[in-house]
Amino acid sequence: KAGVTQTPRYLIKTRGQQVTLSCSPISGHRSVSWYQQTPGQGLQFLFEYFSETQRNKGNFPGRFSGRQFSNSRSEMNVSTLELGDSALYLCASSYLVGGDTQYFGPGTRLTVL
């Protein structure tokens, strides 16, 4: 069974632009979570989707948004990029919600110049 895939793997943007990251979960998994990883803050939860509904959201500004499609694929969008948004963005999928094992993708490395 294929793992979680994320595209693109690397991205360079400039301040003020917006970006969309994509995540394809493991086949059969309906829950997708997003995390941001930076050297200073470590791994921080962004949001989680299950059956196209956002179930939980972390403490991030409204510039960070996401959605999930009927095939469980998910996208996250960051608008009006800031230098501090440079990070590794990780997607994780799980079969169930709430405490189930999460399987992470390799991440998208976003650099904001």
Next chain:
Amino acid sequence: DAKTTQPNSMESNEEEPVHLPCNHSTISGTDYIHWYRQLPSQGPEYVIHGLTSNVNNRMASLAIAEDRKSSTLILHRATLRDAAVYYCILRVPIRDDKIIFGKGTRLHILP
């Protein structure tokens, strides 16, 4: 949320056992103890989890103290590929949709 405390870093020699400690003195009765690890340039991966009894799988063993205030992840024979950051996390089934990661322990394996 209950918190965990781990050493910032540890070193071990290749082919020797490694014991990674985790303190969780405020653990509640419904908290499961999960371990994830993150290898360089990869996303985190699940290692093992348990509630009260010791657990074994192909990757590691988890030893849980009788009072559940601490636990130890055991790698029976470390290899260079086990060099990673190891995270000890508490989660409640059904309730916890997100994983709250701490700083973890950076494990260095010496050849």
